[in-house]
Amino acid sequence: MGLRAKFTLLLAILACLFLAYVHFWVAPQMSNRALVIEENAHRAQLSLTAEAIIPPLLENDLAKVYELLDAIRYDNPSWVELQLFSSEGGRLYPLMKPSVVDGHFPQLYLEQAVGFLQPPIARLQLAVDMTESRQAAIQFETSLWTALLPFMVFLLAVIWLKVEWIIRRPIEQMVRASRQLVRGSFDHPVPSHKRDELGELARAFDDMRASIERHHINIAEELDQQRKRALLLEQEKQLAEFDAIHDALTGLLNRRELERQVKIALDEVQSQHWKQHVLLYIDLDHFKAVNDNCGHQAGDQLLCDISRVMRERIREKDLLARVGGDEFAILLKDCPLEVGVRIANDICSAVHDYRYVCEKGSYQVGSSIGVAPVLPENASLEHMIAVVDSACYAAKRRGRNRVEVAVGEVLKKSDQVA
Amino acid sequence: MKYILILLLAWFSLPVNAQSDRNRPVYTVGVVPQFAQRKLFDIWQPILQALEHELDFDLELVGSPKIPVFEKKFLAGEYDFAYMNPYHMLKAHDSQGYVPLVRDGSRQLKGVLVVKHDSAYQSVADLNKKIIAFPSPNALGASLLMRADLVGLHDLEFFPRYVQTHSSVYLNVALGQTEAGGGVLSTLQKQPPEVREQLRVIYETRGIPPHPLSAHARVPEEDREAMRQAWLKLAKTEAGRQLMARIPMYQPIHADLDEYLPMREWGLDRFYIVE
Numbered sequence: 001m002g003l004r005a006k007f008t009l010l011l012a013i014l015a016c017l018f019l020a021y022v023h024f025w026v027a028p029q030m031s032n033r034a035l036v037i038e039e040n041a042h043r044a045q046l047s048l049t050a051e052a053i054i055p056p057l058l059e060n061d062l063a064k065v066y067e068l069l070d071a072i073r074y075d076n077p078s079w080v081e082l083q084l085f086s087s088e089g090g091r092l093y094p095l096m097k098p099s100v101v102d103g104h105f106p107q108l109y110l111e112q113a114v115g116f117l118q119p120p121i122a123r124l125q126l127a128v129d130m131t132e133s134r135q136a137a138i139q140f141e142t143s144l145w146t147a148l149l150p151f152m153v154f155l156l157a158v159i160w161l162k163v164e165w166i167i168r169r170p171i172e173q174m175v176r177a178s179r180q181l182v183r184g185s186f187d188h189p190v191p192s193h194k195r196d197e198l199g200e201l202a203r204a205f206d207d208m209r210a211s212i213e214r215h216h217i218n219i220a221e222e223l224d225q226q227r228k229r230a231l232l233l234e235q236e237k238q239l240a241e242f243d244a245i246h247d248a249l250t251g252l253l254n255r256r257e258l259e260r261q262v263k264i265a266l267d268e269v270q271s272q273h274w275k276q277h278v279l280l281y282i283d284l285d286h287f288k289a290v291n292d293n294c295g296h297q298a299g300d301q302l303l304c305d306i307s308r309v310m311r312e313r314i315r316e317k318d319l320l321a322r323v324g325g326d327e328f329a330i331l332l333k334d335c336p337l338e339v340g341v342r343i344a345n346d347i348c349s350a351v352h353d354y355r356y357v358c359e360k361g362s363y364q365v366g367s368s369i370g371v372a373p374v375l376p377e378n379a380s381l382e383h384m385i386a387v388v389d390s391a392c393y394a395a396k397r398r399g400r401n402r403v404e405v406a407v408g409e410v411l412k413k414s415d416q417v418a
Numbered sequence: 419m420k421y422i423l424i425l426l427l428a429w430f431s432l433p434v435n436a437q438s439d440r441n442r443p444v445y446t447v448g449v450v451p452q453f454a455q456r457k458l459f460d461i462w463q464p465i466l467q468a469l470e471h472e473l474d475f476d477l478e479l480v481g482s483p484k485i486p487v488f489e490k491k492f493l494a495g496e497y498d499f500a501y502m503n504p505y506h507m508l509k510a511h512d513s514q515g516y517v518p519l520v521r522d523g524s525r526q527l528k529g530v531l532v533v534k535h536d537s538a539y540q541s542v543a544d545l546n547k548k549i550i551a552f553p554s555p556n557a558l559g560a561s562l563l564m565r566a567d568l569v570g571l572h573d574l575e576f577f578p579r580y581v582q583t584h585s586s587v588y589l590n591v592a593l594g595q596t597e598a599g600g601g602v603l604s605t606l607q608k609q610p611p612e613v614r615e616q617l618r619v620i621y622e623t624r625g626i627p628p629h630p631l632s633a634h635a636r637v638p639e640e641d642r643e644a645m646r647q648a649w650l651k652l653a654k655t656e657a658g659r660q661l662m663a664r665i666p667m668y669q670p671i672h673a674d675l676d677e678y679l680p681m682r683e684w685g686l687d688r689f690y691i692v693e
Contacts, residue, residue, distance in 0.1 A: 056582070060551070062593065063585030092593055095612050 003168045011156050018152065027144055031137035038133040039108055045076065046126050050114040053084070057114065057122055062092065069093050080107075081127040087119060106130040170198045174205055186213045247322040249300055250307040258321035258329050262374070263381045265331060270376045277333055277374035278340030279384065281392035282310070282347065284326035285366035285400045294358035302356045302365065309354055313346050329388075337373045337405070344369045344403040352401055366401035368392055373407070443475040445637065448497030450488055450506065450629075451481055461664045462501075468658060472648035475641060485556070486693035492516070499645065501631050501665075503527075503558045504678050505686055511675065515635030518678070519646040520653075523671035526625030529564035530606060532591050532617040533598045542572045542621050549577045551590040551599035555691045560584060563623040564600035566684045571624075585609065592616035604666075626681050629665075630673040646672065 001009075049072050056064035065084070073079050084093035091097065108128040113120035170191035177188040186209055192202040245257035253261070265277040284306065291299035303326065310328065311320055319331040330347075332340050351367040370391025378384040391406035398404065449462055458481055466477040480497065482488040492500050495514040502510065504527065510516040531550075533539045550568075552561040555578075568574040581590050587599035588609050598620075606614065631649065633642045652658035653670040662670055 059582050060579055060590060060595070061582035061586045062589035062595070063581075063583045066585075066589060086595070090594060092595070095589070095592055095616070 003171065004164065007163055007168070008160065011160055015152065015156055022144070022148060027141045030144060031141045034137045034140050035130075035133060038130070038136065042076075042079075042108060042126070042128050043110055043112075045072075046110050046112045046124060050112045050124050054115060054121070066093060078129045078132055079126060080129045081125075083125045084114075085123045085125065087121055087123075092122065106134055166196075167198065170194060170202065174202060177205065177209070181209055181212070184216075186210070250304050250322050252307055252328070253319055253321035255321065255323040255329075258319065258323060258331065259381055259385070261319050261321075261331055262384055265333070265374045266378060266381060266384060269374050273376065275334065276336050277331060278335045278337055278343075279372050279374055279388045280330040280332065280340065280344050280347075281323075281370040281372075281388045282328040282330065282351075283324075283368045283370075283392050283396055284328075284351070285368060285396075286363070287326040287365055290356055290358075290363045290365065293360045294356070294363070298356070298358050302363075305356065306351060306354065306365070309350050310347050313343060313350055331374075337371070337407075340373070341371055341403060341405055344371045348401060348403055368395035368400050369403045370395055371403055371405045443641075444478050445475055445498035445641070446478050446480045446496070447499040448480050448482075448488065448492060448501070450500075450502040451483060451485060455481055455483070461661075465652070465658075465661050465665075468652055468661065469645070469648045472651060473641075473644055475644075489693075495634055495636075498634050498637050499631060500634070501629060503629050504626050504681060505558050505562060505690070507630055507632050508678060508681060510632065516632040517635070517642070518630030518632045518673035518675055519642060520649045520667075520670045521630040521673035522628045522665075522667040522669060524669040525628060527559050527563070527628045528602070528625035529559040529561070529567070529600050529623040530603055530619045531564060531568075531598055531600055531621035532588065532606065532619055534591055534594060535616055535618045537597070537618075539598065539620060542568060542574055545574060545576055545598050547575055547577070548597035549579050551579050551581045551587045551596040553582060553584050553587055553601070554580055555689065557584075557600075559602040559623070560587065560600040560605075562686045562689050563626070563684070565689045566686050567621075567623045569689075570685055585613075588613050588617060624684070627673070627677045628667075630678075 049069070052072075053065050053068050056062075056068065069082060069084065073082055081098050082093070083091060083098065086092050106129075108126075108130050110126040110128065112124040112126070114122040114124060173189065173191050177190045180186075180188040190202040190206050192199060192206050194202065245253055245260075247254045262279060265275075265279075269275045269277060284303075287299065287302070290302050303322070307320065307322070307328070310330065314320060314330055314332065317333050318335075319333070321329045321331075323329045330343075332343060335343075348367050348369050351365060354365065356363045356365065370388045370393070372384070372388035372391050374384065378387065387406045391404045394406075395402050395404040447462070447466060449458055451458065453461075459479065462479050466479055470476055477499070482491055488502070489506060489509075491497065492502065492506065492510050493513050499519075500507075500510065500516060507516060507518060531542065531545075533545075539545060552564065555561055561578075561580075565578070568576065579590070579596055581587055581596075581599075584601050584605035587601050588606065590596045591599040592613055606617070606619070609617075631645075633645065637645075649670055650672070653662055653667075662668075
């Protein structure tokens with residue numbers, strides 16, 4: 001329940017309490033007092049009446065007594081019954097016994113002795129109709145209410161409005177500003193213009209919010225920086241990773257990576273005997289000539305071209321690596337030996353067909369390719385390398401531009417004729 | 419020119435002539451204060467004014483606040499004409515020579531004795547040693563005539579209680595405060611029905627003629643007579659009769675002293691209190 005509801009409830013309870021207090025305590029007391037005053041007025045009037053009739057009564061002038069009593073009764077319309085009794089008890093006034101007064105209205109019964117000495121010379125009895133007095137008392141109460149109620153309502157309304165204006169609204173404003181702050185907005189106005197405690201709170205809140213805002217900005221900037229750095233690092237890492245396994249010039253895998261892959265292939269065939277992989281070693285022929293005649297740059301260019309040539313003849317999943325200056329290796333995955341030999345021959349002829357042109361002329365390079373199946377018998381990576389390398393060397397020794405296959409220790413002649 | 423002046427003079431002197439009643443003699447008329455002065459004035463002034471038209475003299479209404487004072491004054495002869503009850507008139511006659519001129523011929527003055535209607539009293543004798551209420555000792559019909567009869571005629575022993583007014587007498591009897599009360603018929607008839615219903619008349623006194631208008635001996639015979647005639651003449655007019663009925667004098671007739679003399683024998687002095 002919000003402040004407004006709470007405060008309104010409080011005011012309502014206070015109002016009810018006050019009204020109950022007035023209704024049950026104050027008003028009855030006041031109207032009782034008013035009634036008592038009225039009663040006393042009647043008593044006083046009766047006392048005066050008693051005194052007025054003393055002289056004629058002492059002279060037995062009953063006509064004068066009647067005249068007086070009739071006149072006084074006429075002057076007091078609420079005196080419904082007035083009787084005078086002699087000291088012996090006989091009724092002296094009125095002449096006829098009065099009819100029984102019906103009790104449908106509130107009555108006051110008074111008795112008054114006539115005469116100041118004892119025994120009294122006569123006795124007055126009076127019944128007063130108090131309805132008018134009661135009504136006067138009620139009217140009095142009503143006027144009390146009509147006087148109090150508007151003022152009380154006005155007072156409560158003023159208090160309520162004041163509290164609403166001074167306390168609740170600024171607090172609500174600050175609550176909203178806090179919520180906006182949670183959502184990241186620093187602009188919501190706060191009642192910092194006030195000069196009371198709420199104003200101080202608002203100003204403190206504002207300062208705190210500004211401080212948060214500054215931190216927020218700093219953190220955001222830092223975060224941004226960190227993110228950029230991380231991105232940079234990531235990129236560098238990727239580059240480094242790339243560089244780690246690739247040859248800088250050609251973009252082919254490097255020796256280390258190839259050896260790692262060969263090792264994996266070895267492990268694979270050892271554990272999964274149906275797997276067949278083939279390793280090719282390719283040594284370019286007459287590369288040096290180009291390098292010497294056309295320059296190192298030309299040599300580099302040639303290597304790149306040859307890489308492309310070779311790349312085109314192998315599948316996506318086959319790995320092409322540059323393992324030396326002019327030495328390449330290809331790991332044919334899931335490839336039977338015959339297919340590998342065929343591919344090797346393919347490559348050999350492709351390389352043979354390739355011409356490099358520079359200003360000095362057009363140059364032809366060839367390739368000596370050693371082919372070795374990756375077999376479980378190959379005990380280790382070094383052994384595997386040695387096998388394929390010797391196959392390559394065999395190709396070179398046998399005239400270049402040819403393919404030699406290593407089967408166990410026995411070299412097999414290839415079909416390819418350069 | 420001269421004729422015009424004389425005419426003017428004659429014309430201007432006329433109004434002066436009309437006011438020459440300053441030369442007329444003035445007689446005082448004293449009225450017994452039966453009622454309050456205002457009421458007295460209200461009743462008598464129109465009558466006197468009407469009478470003046472018929473007379474050569476003027477009449478000045480004078481009064482006294484109280485009956486004893488009035489009595490002293492007429493015993494001193496301060497009034498030229500006086501209206502008072504027969505008993506006073508006789509005393510006035512004896513001391514100053516007042517003579518009655520006119521009186522009401524339609525009735526007689528007498529007292530009545532009332533008792534409570536449901537009481538057992540039937541005659542005066544039943545009231546032996548009882549308390550009887552009277553207005554005041556000197557009330558003519560209710561008290562003087564009544565007591566004169568009760569004592570003089572019936573030899574009754576009783577205890578009088580003076581209750582100031584006729585109305586009081588009737589109330590006292592009606593309320594049972596006294597066994598009987600003395601009043602007069604005129605006041606009894608004026609009582610409200612609830613009082614009258616409670617009362618019963620058991621005795622009426624001897625009667626005498628009512629109040630006369632009298633003249634002091636010093637008033638000349640012709641003026642006395644003029645007054646009487648003017649009065650009787652006024653009484654014959656409707657307006658005059660209505661005025662006089664308020665005194666009350668319903669049928670003014672010539673009054674004679676002889677008519678009042680029997681009252682002397684009744685010994686009323688014994689019951690009268692001189693204040």
